[in-house]
Amino acid sequence: MLLPKFEYHEPKTLSEAGRILSEMGGDASILAGGTDLLVNMKRGKASPGHVVSLSRIEELKKVGRDQGALTIGACLTVADLREVGHVGADFKGLYEAAGSLGSPLIRNLATVGGNIVTARPAADLPPPLIAYGATIQLVKEDGERTLPLEEFFKGPGQTIIEPGEILCSILLKEAPLYSGGGYEKLGMRKALEISVVNVAAFLALDGPSGAIKEARVVLGAVAPTPMRSPSAESALIGREPDERLFQEAGEKAAGDARPIDDFRGSAEYRSEMVKVLTKKALGRAYEEAKAREWRRWK
């Protein structure tokens, strides 16, 4: 499989990248990890006249930590994201999702930002990031904006990103005390798999063994974009966490999901699996909340 011809640009700074993109207009594609763009170009689904690589912009690969808050550079690879100790300790749902993306070889190339910007409904990282309340920063030659990640997606491959705009970082605020997240993915195999359904959950408790104060349940691959389940979340808030409650939340989540039939699974099967995965993801989030509390005292 051959790549079509294009002109290659390798800016060294974000501002240089912004300038090139605004000069090229719609004829330029941004190259980050390349695991999506180059495949699409080989398959003839994309044939940009200009490819602007972000791989030499060092500031986009950085991870910043301010107390418990994290700023993740959009060009950090998925493998490197897992190496950030803070991610494994405080954002377990994200850590698990990163470990289930593609294969080890893909994870050494694919970037966190790329997994967001491509806006695939079954992508692994957006559900946990939304569950943790992530915001993203978009920059353009003449300005920047910050918005919640959940407002970013419009449909499969469609986002609110404007021509010339670059996703430069993902921000996670400090995970509250007594909180935890979990991620569950269902695929037909364990590696190089696109989710049939995935679910990320986040729970914050009111004290060490308190009721649920904050809950976010995010479903992937069951709607045109990753979606939160308002019914599941409102069923959880104010209640004591236990398995029966998580089961109930799973049923509510299945009611909110809007899956389609495709070769990976029927809509009916996906709805059933939303129940199971939501319950499991909530169970993991609760376990993680307890484990984090325990680690804090150790």
Next chain:
Amino acid sequence: MKTLINLKVNSRDYEIAVEPNTTLVDLLRYDLGLTGTKKGCGTGECGSCTVVLNGKPVNSCLILAIQAKDAEILTIEGVKLPQGLDPLQQAFVDKGAIQCGFCTPGMILSASSLLKKSPKPTEQEIREALSGNLCRCTGYQKIVEAVQAVAKDDERE
């Protein structure tokens, strides 16, 4: 338009002009004649084009040659030691982990990257590390055993 790049492959320096749309696997195979790196799916699913780029195993079909500017690359040709096969290569031979051989370069590079990071991996860790490399002869069991054999030998030393 061709661009001149410098890169190091198997400890040897190269200066070569590349087109933007040349992938790293094609540069290695067609320009440098290093055909040990195989070309399979071209979309990052099979792992036959695995090379180690700046210390990390990656799919060379998903990297532009021009992106490898100033990089250090290890291909299967660079694994062999002056005195003979690398112990991991020898283990693949001894354990019958090579059938048709097409996935072998990628398997060895993924496995050696794992062993460098974690010299005594569990079976699960080995299987995970090799999960981006497909073997269509389905000799996975023997491949895992070959990696385990090297990890064990290390223990004895």
